[in-house]
Structure formats: C-alpha cells, structure tokens
Amino acid sequence: MAKIVAMEVRDVRFPTSRDLDGSDAMNPDPDYSAAYVELHTDAGPDGYGLAFTIGRGNDVQAAAIRALAPHVVGRDVPEDAEALGALSRALVGDSQFRWLGPEKGVAHMAIGAIVNAAWDLAARRAGLPLWKFASRMTPEELVSLVDFRYLSDALTEQEALDILRAAEPGKAERIAKLEAEGYRAYSTSAGWLGYSDAKLVRLAEQAVADGFEMIKLKVGGNLEDDVRRMKLARETVGAEIRIAVDANQRWDVATAVSWMTALAPFDPYWIEEPTSPDDVLGHAAIAKALAPIKVATGEHVQNRVVFKQLLQANAIDVLQLDAARVGGVNENLAILLLAAKFGVPVCPHAGGVGLCELVRHLSMFDFVAVSGSDSDRSIEWVDHLHDHFTDPAVVRDGRYLAPTAPGFSARMHDATLRRFSFPDGPEWTENAQ
Amino acid sequence: MAKIVAMEVRDVRFPTSRDLDGSDAMNPDPDYSAAYVELHTDAGPDGYGLAFTIGRGNDVQAAAIRALAPHVVGRDVPEDAEALGALSRALVGDSQFRWLGPEKGVAHMAIGAIVNAAWDLAARRAGLPLWKFASRMTPEELVSLVDFRYLSDALTEQEALDILRAAEPGKAERIAKLEAEGYRAYSTSAGWLGYSDAKLVRLAEQAVADGFEMIKLKVGGNLEDDVRRMKLARETVGAEIRIAVDANQRWDVATAVSWMTALAPFDPYWIEEPTSPDDVLGHAAIAKALAPIKVATGEHVQNRVVFKQLLQANAIDVLQLDAARVGGVNENLAILLLAAKFGVPVCPHAGGVGLCELVRHLSMFDFVAVSGSDSDRSIEWVDHLHDHFTDPAVVRDGRYLAPTAPGFSARMHDATLRRFSFPDGPEWTENAQ
Numbered sequence: 001m002a003k004i005v006a007m008e009v010r011d012v013r014f015p016t017s018r019d020l021d022g023s024d025a026m027n028p029d030p031d032y033s034a035a036y037v038e039l040h041t042d043a044g045p046d047g048y049g050l051a052f053t054i055g056r057g058n059d060v061q062a063a064a065i066r067a068l069a070p071h072v073v074g075r076d077v078p079e080d081a082e083a084l085g086a087l088s089r090a091l092v093g094d095s096q097f098r099w100l101g102p103e104k105g106v107a108h109m110a111i112g113a114i115v116n117a118a119w120d121l122a123a124r125r126a127g128l129p130l131w132k133f134a135s136r137m138t139p140e141e142l143v144s145l146v147d148f149r150y151l152s153d154a155l156t157e158q159e160a161l162d163i164l165r166a167a168e169p170g171k172a173e174r175i176a177k178l179e180a181e182g183y184r185a186y187s188t189s190a191g192w193l194g195y196s197d198a199k200l201v202r203l204a205e206q207a208v209a210d211g212f213e214m215i216k217l218k219v220g221g222n223l224e225d226d227v228r229r230m231k232l233a234r235e236t237v238g239a240e241i242r243i244a245v246d247a248n249q250r251w252d253v254a255t256a257v258s259w260m261t262a263l264a265p266f267d268p269y270w271i272e273e274p275t276s277p278d279d280v281l282g283h284a285a286i287a288k289a290l291a292p293i294k295v296a297t298g299e300h301v302q303n304r305v306v307f308k309q310l311l312q313a314n315a316i317d318v319l320q321l322d323a324a325r326v327g328g329v330n331e332n333l334a335i336l337l338l339a340a341k342f343g344v345p346v347c348p349h350a351g352g353v354g355l356c357e358l359v360r361h362l363s364m365f366d367f368v369a370v371s372g373s374d375s376d377r378s379i380e381w382v383d384h385l386h387d388h389f390t391d392p393a394v395v396r397d398g399r400y401l402a403p404t405a406p407g408f409s410a411r412m413h414d415a416t417l418r419r420f421s422f423p424d425g426p427e428w429t430e431n432a433q
Numbered sequence: 434m435a436k437i438v439a440m441e442v443r444d445v446r447f448p449t450s451r452d453l454d455g456s457d458a459m460n461p462d463p464d465y466s467a468a469y470v471e472l473h474t475d476a477g478p479d480g481y482g483l484a485f486t487i488g489r490g491n492d493v494q495a496a497a498i499r500a501l502a503p504h505v506v507g508r509d510v511p512e513d514a515e516a517l518g519a520l521s522r523a524l525v526g527d528s529q530f531r532w533l534g535p536e537k538g539v540a541h542m543a544i545g546a547i548v549n550a551a552w553d554l555a556a557r558r559a560g561l562p563l564w565k566f567a568s569r570m571t572p573e574e575l576v577s578l579v580d581f582r583y584l585s586d587a588l589t590e591q592e593a594l595d596i597l598r599a600a601e602p603g604k605a606e607r608i609a610k611l612e613a614e615g616y617r618a619y620s621t622s623a624g625w626l627g628y629s630d631a632k633l634v635r636l637a638e639q640a641v642a643d644g645f646e647m648i649k650l651k652v653g654g655n656l657e658d659d660v661r662r663m664k665l666a667r668e669t670v671g672a673e674i675r676i677a678v679d680a681n682q683r684w685d686v687a688t689a690v691s692w693m694t695a696l697a698p699f700d701p702y703w704i705e706e707p708t709s710p711d712d713v714l715g716h717a718a719i720a721k722a723l724a725p726i727k728v729a730t731g732e733h734v735q736n737r738v739v740f741k742q743l744l745q746a747n748a749i750d751v752l753q754l755d756a757a758r759v760g761g762v763n764e765n766l767a768i769l770l771l772a773a774k775f776g777v778p779v780c781p782h783a784g785g786v787g788l789c790e791l792v793r794h795l796s797m798f799d800f801v802a803v804s805g806s807d808s809d810r811s812i813e814w815v816d817h818l819h820d821h822f823t824d825p826a827v828v829r830d831g832r833y834l835a836p837t838a839p840g841f842s843a844r845m846h847d848a849t850l851r852r853f854s855f856p857d858g859p860e861w862t863e864n865a866q
Contacts, residue, residue, distance in 0.1 A: 026528070099460070150712055302538075
C-alpha cells in the first residue's frame with residue numbers, strides 16, 4: 001500500500017492589490033493568496049490542495065495546515081470512500097484542535113485544504129477528474145462520507161440515500177452532456193468596485209460578446225455610485241442578461257432592504273452577501289422583504305450547520321458553496337445534499353486563487369449524482385490567475401468545459417510556487433515597497 | 434505619550450490531561466493552554482492578555498496573535514474609551530486578515546487576546562481593576578466602544594444608551610455591595626466526566642459545604658451513566674441546590690430532547706451546549722421542547738451576531754459569555770447590552786486558563802453599569818490553575834471576591850511562563866512521553 005510520507009505547506013501570494021482586481025466594499029485591497037499543501041507519497045502521484053486567503057494571515061493559515069500533519073503523514077494513500085471518510089473524521093474529530101473552531105475559520109479551512117488534497121490524490125490514482133471519480137461512487141459510499149452530526153433535524157441519512165438513488169438514472173446521459181456542452185458560467189470580471197465606469201462598460205460588453213448570460217457587480221460602497229453603475233450596466237447588457245449584485249457583507253438588515261430597493265428598478269437578479277454571513281435570521285428578513293429579488297450567500301458560510309439553518313429559515317434562494325472555506329469535499333457533499341433536499345440551486349463562489357479550478361468539479365458532480373439538475377445554476381467565473389495552474393479552468397461561450405485531467409485541479413506550476421512564494425519569492429523581494 | 438514598543442507572544446500549556454481535569458464528552462483529554470500576549474511599553478506598566486485553547490493548535494493561535502503585531506507595536510498606550518475603540522476597530526477591520534474569519538475562530542480569538550491586553554494596560558495605568566475602570570466610563574463612552582454593525586435590527590445605539598443611562602443610579606451602592614459580598618459563583622469541579630462516582634459524591638458534598646448554591650455535571654457520554662450520576666448528585670446535594678448539566682455540543686436536536694427528558698426527574702436547572710454552538714434554530718427548538726428546563730450556551734459562540742440571533746429566536750434562557758472567545762472587552766460589552774435588552778441573565782463561562790480571573794470583572798461591570806442586576810446570575814468556578822496568576826480569582830462561601838489589583842488579571846507568574854512553555858519548558862521536556 002502506498003503511503004503519504006510527507007506534507008509540505010507553502011505561503012503563496014499574488015500582488016493583486018496593485019491593480020484593484022478583486023476589490024469590493026469590504027475587501028478594498030486583496031492580495032489573493034493560497035496556503036498550499038502538497039501530500040507527497042512513496043509511490044505514484046502526489047496530492048495538491050489549498051486554502052484561499054486575501055493576503056495578511058496567509059502564514060497563519062499555513063501554520064494551521066502544518067499543525068495537522070500528524071493526522072496525515074504515515075497514512076495509507078486514500079483510494080476510496082472509506083479512507084476519505086476516515087481522514088475527514090480524524091481531522092474534524094481531533095479533540096484538542098477542534099477548540100480552535102469548532103468547524104470554522106482558520107482551523108476548518110486547514111482541514112478543508114488537506115481533505116481536498118486527499119481527494120486530489122485519490123482521483124489522480126484512479127486516473128479520473130474528481131467530478132467523475134466522485135460520480136462513480138455508490139449512494140451508500142457517498143453517504144458514508146458525510147458527517148450527519150447536527151443535520152438530522154433537516155436531513156437524515158435515509159433522506160440523503162433517497163436523494164442520491166433518485167439521481168442514479170440518467171447519470172451517463174448527464175456526463176455526456178457535460179462533456180459535450182460544459183456547465184453554465186457567469187462573469188464577475190466586469191464588476192469590481194475599484195474599476196472605472198468606462199472599464200465596467202467595456203468589460204460588460206465583452207462578457208455579453210463572450211456568451212455569458214449573467215454578470216455580477218460589486219455594490220455597497222456608495223449608493224449614488226451603485227445606482228449609476230447598475231443603470232450603466234443594465235443599459236449596456238440589455239434586458240435579457242441577468243445582473244447579480246454583491247455587497248460583500250456591508251449592510252445591516254434595514255440598509256440592505258433600502259439599498260436594494262433603490263437598485264430594484266434595474267432588475268437585479270440576486271443580492272449576494274447582503275449582511276453578515278453568520279446572520280441566518282437577518283438573511284431571512286432580507287429575503288422576505290426583497291422577494292422576488294433573490295438572496296444568495298455562502299463564500300463565508302463556515303460550515304454545514306449554518307447552511308442547514310439558512311435553508312430551514314428560507315433565508316437564501318441561491319446557495320453559493322465554496323470549495324476552500326468548509327471541510328473539503330466531504331462537507332461540500334453534505335451541503336449539496338442539503339440544497340437538494342430543500343430544492344435550492346447551488347451556484348458556487350469562485351475566483352480567488354484556484355476556486356474556479358475546484359468548484360467546477362463540485363457543480364458537475366452535483367449535476368451528475370446529487371441534484372441531477374442544472375437549471376438556474378451557474379458557476380462564477382473570474383478570469384485571472386488561471387495560468388498558474390497545471391489544469392486551468394477553461395470557459396468558452398459562457399460555459400465551463402468539463403475537466404478531463406485526473407485529480408481536483410489545485411496543482412500550481414513549480415515556477416509559480418517559486419516566484420510568488422511569500423515573503424522570499426522574487427515577485428516580493430524584487431518589488432518590495 | 435507612552436508607547437507600546439513590543440508585543441511578545443508565548444505558547445503556554447498545562448498537562449491537565451494527565452488527571453482528566455476538564456474532561457467532558459467532546460473534550461476527553463484537554464491540555465489547558467494559553468496563547469499569552471504581553472504588550473511592552475516604554476514607560477509604566479505592561480499589559481497582559483490570553484487566548485485559551487486546550488492543547489494542539491495553541492501554536493497556531495499564538496501565530497495568529499503575532500500576525501497582528503503591526504496594528505499594535507508603535508501605538509500610543511491606550512488610556513481611554515476612544516483609544517480602546519480605535520484599536521478594536523483597527524484589528525477587526527483589517528481588510529485582509531478578516532478573510533480568515535470573519536470575526537470567528539482563531540483569527541477572532543487573536544483579536545480578543547490583544548484587545549483584552551490593551552484593556553489590562555489601560556486599567557493598570559488608571560490604577561483600577563478593570564471592572565471599576567470600565568464602570569467609571571460614561572454611557573456615551575461605553576457606546577463608542579461597541580461595533581453596532583449587524584446589530585441594529587436588535588439593538589440600536591440609542592437603545593444601548595438608554596440601557597446604560599438607566600443603570601447610572603445606584604452605581605455606588607452596587608460597587609459597595611460587590612466589595613462587601615462579592616458575586617455569586619457556581620461550581621463545576623465535581624462534575625467532570627472522567628471522575629469516578631465516589632469522587633463526584635465527595636466533591637459535590639464539598640461544594641455544598643463550601644457554600645455553592647449550584648453545581649454542574651458534564652453529561653452526554655452514555656445515557657445510563659448520566660442518569661446514575663445525576664441521581665447520585667441530586668441525592669447528595671438535596672432538593673435546594675441547583676444542578677446544571679453540560680453536554681458540550683454532543684447532541685442533535687432530537688437526542689438533546691430525549692436525553693434531557695430522561696434526566697428531567699432529577700430537576701436539572703439548565704442544559705448547557707446541548708448541540709452545535711452554531712445552531713441558533715436548533716437551540717430554539719430544544720428550548721421550546723424542554724421548558725421549563727433552561728437552555729444555556731456561549732463558550733463557543735463566535736461573536737455578537739450569533740448571540741443576537743440566539744436572543745432574537747428565544748433560543749437561550751442563560752447567556753454564557755466567554756472572556757477569550759470573542760473580540761475582547763469591546764465585543765463582550767455589546768453582548769452584555771444585547772442580553773440586557775432581551776432580559777436574559779449572563780452567567781459567564783469560566784475555568785480553563787485564566788477565564789475565572791477575567792470574567793469576574795465582566796460580571797461585576799455588568800452588575801454595576803449595564804444590567805444593574807445580579808438575580809439568577811452566577812459565574813462558573815473551577816478550582817484549578819489559579820496559582821499561576823499574579824492576581825488569582827478567589828471564591829469564599831460560594832462567592833467571587835471583588836478584585837482590587839489594577840488591571841484585567843490575566844498576568845501569569847514568570848516562573849509559570851518558564852516552566853510550562855511549550856515545547857521547551859521543563860514541564861514538557863522532563864516529562865516527555
């Protein structure tokens with residue numbers, strides 16, 4: 001049996017704040033970063049995973065991953081659901097480490113990075129892209145991966161099995177459809193808050209020309225600016241293209257309602273992160289007040305327990321899972337099952353570092369094996385930093401192509417790891433301020 | 434103006450797992466630990482704070498505190514509400530670091546440790562124990578310390594002012610009462626899950642003899658054991674002494690209800706942490722099903738936003754704030770104000786490392802300046818590790834004495850810091866397994 005013989009963790013940072021890529025009302029100057037983990041084995045391929053951060057504190061995130069090495073190093077290379085479930089349970093169940101969360105923040109993102117690296121490893125060994133590797137598992141195997149603790153008042157093991165069994169017919173057809181047509185994307189590239197009106201218009205026109213059916217604007221800095229930008233965007237793309245807006249947690253409940261009421265004449269499709277990601281009841285109040293404008297959140301939702309409540313409280317119309325915020329594929333499977341149970345579409349958060357690469361696997365797996373549907377679903381697309389990955393996400397005519405390379409696509413090029421290593425890589429030493 | 438010229442952070446761990454002190458159903462083998470922070474100044478006293486953890490990962494917690502040094506080093510020594518508010522806003526508002534939470538887990542506990550050390554410093558300079566230092570502030574000053582973001586649907590700035598103004602009359606009498614009589618304590622020392630029945634009975638008898646009016650038992654390991662231990666405890670202490678039970682997050686909603694129904698014949702006063710600390714709706718369902726048994730939680734509640742919802746949803750009857758889980762005194766002031774608004778008594782979580790030392794200040798401040806009441810309120814008391822502190826908590830006849838030394842009482846003896854330093858202190862090198 002091949003073994004994991006070492007775990008290497010790197011602090012990798014991209015100086016995105018220099019161009020205001022990724023700027024929004026809450027995060028004006030992000031340096032998109034990754035705490036990057038490599039699982040080295042004594043035979044066969046290695047495994048790759050990451051936690052995404054936006055700069056300062058990426059060293060803390062890396063330290064948290066390193067602290068979990070004793071659970072990983074010396075372990076047999078995971079090849080199946082049983083091993084991937086056991087690893088996840090060992091990490092989440094560490095009786096001392098869990099105090100740091102539990103199941104949230106730095107500690108939980110560290111678990112997610114390792115769990116995702118283990119899935120990458122398993123999929124590489126199987127010679128399959130992750131979405132196909134997971135889709136090949138039986139309903140019983142998939143259910144064995146999920147931690148149902150704290151979920152049973154909303155989703156039982158039996159209900160999860162029923163959902164997965166209902167998705168069994170038609171799997172092959174859906175795989176063929178993905179391979180032929182890909183999966184719908186939407187574009188955030190036009191809408192960063194730091195961009196000028198002219199750049200917004202140019203990029204919005206480009207997005208429509210590129211085949212996207214929805215674009216997204218950042219809002220929440222200044223109401224007059226937002227009304228002007230939203231009007232401009234609507235005039236640019238016309239009535240048929242959806243425009244989502246994203247407040248990145250800027251508002252209290254009453255402000256969210258009044259601000260969005262001012263934007264309502266321009267037909268926003270969803271309001272994303274209107275308030276604190278921890279505020280289930282706040283999102284519920286906002287959703288009730290703003291319907292039919294949809295409410296979306298998820299990139300900062302810490303775990304399945306909060307997603308469960310958002311669904312129980314009818315607080316979200318769109319669930320935006322994140323590949324690197326929660327405890328990895330295992331917990332995202334729980335989240336996909338919860339969304340399917342409540343009939344809420346999943347439109348993953350992406351962008352950042354590697355998130356587009358990762359979430360396409362999760363949405364395609366959802367379509368094949370969980371919800372069985374792609375209607376009203378799309379994956380965020382932000383067109384930067386993809387060149388740094390060995391298996392980059394590719395979007396054509398507004399659709400993500402189905403990845404074909406074995407694994408979970410988090411691997412970066414060696415040259416990238418050297419150049420953007422923080423603080424010692426040449427990108428940082430040569431451009432020191 | 435005196436300045437903070439350096440911040441030192443230490444990884445301090447006590448080998449409590451050797452004796453099963455602190456053992457419960459979720460945390461069977463804790464090594465009580467602190468990521469300990471010292472703010473060194475160029476004139477006058479230094480400031481001390483800590484984040485409490487239970488062993489593995491304490492190094493990650495220490496790294497998170499260190500990562501925030503640029504916000505602290507070089508700053509004027511804070512002396513008033515304005516400076517203490519500004520420091521808190523700078524830490525919580527770091528636009529890159531906040532991605533690691535936001536406002537939760539390792540990153541937020543790091544902020545709390547620093548904010549508390551700054552309050553310690555300010556109170557030392559004023560020559561007052563923290564509870565008196567804070568009680569001397571005006572309602573306007575206190576309100577200026579609070580971050581009302583995400584709170585306004587439950588508590589406005591004006592409502593907070595009204596609460597604080599209503600508590601102005603009688604302050605001097607309440608201070609005199611605390612100095613004469615102290616503040617009610619309850620004892621958890623008898624009830625650790627790893628203790629034998631004989632030890633439980635002996636320590637429960639001792640607690641009653643020592644003047645405590647409530648004891649607490651850990652539950653959630655095995656139902657038969659819990660029924661036997663609860664029966665034994667009730668027979669030991671009689672009908673007049675309250676017995677709280679604490680499940681440390683072990684249960685789903687339905688299990689919490691059925692398990693507590695089995696313990697109900699022995700008249701439990703509250704059930705603490707019946708389920709995930711993130712599950713507002715779960716706590717609400719449990720509270721509704723179990724009334725009049727009270728529901729309590731808080732030691733793992735990540736921030737004011739979750740406390741707000743627990744109160745809005747009538748999910749808790751007792752609010753257990755923690756001195757070292759949230760963003761320090763500033764956020765705990767917000768939490769005290771929320772509790773006062775909703776009329777829910779605050780009974781702080783303590784034990785651990787230094788938590789008894791810290792929370793007595795918060796409860797006494799609450800009595801003097803916020804709720805103005807001590808009825809149905811008490812502070813947890815666990816009698817271990819106090820000797821390591823320079824201003825240890827003292828409980829006599831079941832009551833915490835009012836601290837008189839200047840500061841917030843988190844400072845440990847130098848000999849303790851040397852001996853229990855991890856992994857290089859003699860306690861760890863001489864007893865290596």
